[in-house]
Amino acid sequence: MHSHPLRQIIESCDKAISARDFDSLMEHYSEDAALVVKPGMIVKGKDNIRKAFIAISDYFQDQLTVEQGDMQVIEGGGTALVIMETVLRFPEDLRGDTEITRRATYVFRKEMNGRWICTIDNSYGTSLLDTEAV
Amino acid sequence: MHSHPLRQIIESCDKAISARDFDSLMEHYSEDAALVVKPGMIVKGKDNIRKAFIAISDYFQDQLTVEQGDMQVIEGGGTALVIMETVLRFPEDLRGDTEITRRATYVFRKEMNGRWICTIDNSYGTSLLDTEAV
Numbered sequence: 001m002h003s004h005p006l007r008q009i010i011e012s013c014d015k016a017i018s019a020r021d022f023d024s025l026m027e028h029y030s031e032d033a034a035l036v037v038k039p040g041m042i043v044k045g046k047d048n049i050r051k052a053f054i055a056i057s058d059y060f061q062d063q064l065t066v067e068q069g070d071m072q073v074i075e076g077g078g079t080a081l082v083i084m085e086t087v088l089r090f091p092e093d094l095r096g097d098t099e100i101t102r103r104a105t106y107v108f109r110k111e112m113n114g115r116w117i118c119t120i121d122n123s124y125g126t127s128l129l130d131t132e133a134v
Numbered sequence: 135m136h137s138h139p140l141r142q143i144i145e146s147c148d149k150a151i152s153a154r155d156f157d158s159l160m161e162h163y164s165e166d167a168a169l170v171v172k173p174g175m176i177v178k179g180k181d182n183i184r185k186a187f188i189a190i191s192d193y194f195q196d197q198l199t200v201e202q203g204d205m206q207v208i209e210g211g212g213t214a215l216v217i218m219e220t221v222l223r224f225p226e227d228l229r230g231d232t233e234i235t236r237r238a239t240y241v242f243r244k245e246m247n248g249r250w251i252c253t254i255d256n257s258y259g260t261s262l263l264d265t266e267a268v
Contacts, residue, residue: 030210030211030212031211032210032211032212033210033211034208034209034210034211036208042208044210070263072262072263074168074170074176074254074256075168075254076164076166076167076168076178076241076253076254077164077165077166077167077168077241077243077251077252077253077254078164078166078243078253079213079241079243079253079254080254081215081239081241081254081256083239083256083259083260083262083263084263085263103260103263105215105217105239105259105260107210107211107213107215107241109211109212109213109243117211118211119210119211119212119213120208120209120210120211120213120214120215122208122215122217125217125239125259125260126217126237126239126259126260128206128217129204129206129217129218129219129237
């Protein structure tokens with residue numbers, strides 16, 4: 001599998017989350033991006049997404065690590081759909097589980113300057129349909 | 135659940151497919167859209183997508199019907215990610231199965247005039263990761 005430029009962007013986002021470098025992280029989001037914090041809870045806009053990431057990081061006492069597995073990218077119409085295996089790890093004393101694997105879906109938009117920016121960050125993928133529609 | 139404008143668009147696409155009205159169908163796709171025909175096979179551009187839909191319709195001898203179930207829409211950065219239960223039905227004499235349910239992922243882009251057009255049509259959703267990466 002060839003490494004897609006979007007894989008590098010997503011990996012640098014993961015590193016930024018682990019390092020609590022929220023300035024670097026937010027450079028990869030569009031002003032009016034959407035983040036699915038959990039099923040039924042979507043936050044919009046860079047400021048709110050930043051706050052959500054800080055809250056998530058605080059909740060996990062900075063011990064959350066995010067790692068990406070298999071990835072498929074479909075590009076079309078100036079957008080890209082990334083389908084990606086995402087592994088979340090956190091210490092056992094905070095929760096029963098230490099590892100959660102999800103199939104995430106991310107939407108990126110190609111800017112005029114050729115840069116990809118994230119418009120929709122949905123780490124829950126199609127499992128959103130498991131929950132009540134909101 | 136409120137009916138999102140994108141649900142109406144997707145439903146009119148399904149009707150167009152059933153009616154072999156490929157002109158109406160293609161009005162909802164961007165010029166450089168991408169369609170996942172099957173895992174590992176992506177076609178790009180309106181002409182190729184149109185041909186793919188005609189081939190699919192011919193294969194099923196015009197007896198394929200597409201119906202949508204539960205739906206979640208996430209909007210952000212001028213794009214929308216639609217996650218949708220899709221039920222495909224076709225006569226039993228063509229295949230062993232008569233009904234297949236998928237969790238599809240569609241990406242739409244909002245045009246300057248406010249219209250939503252499909253940029254990525256991936257009815258396989260995150261199940262693309264079940265197959266070998268291509």
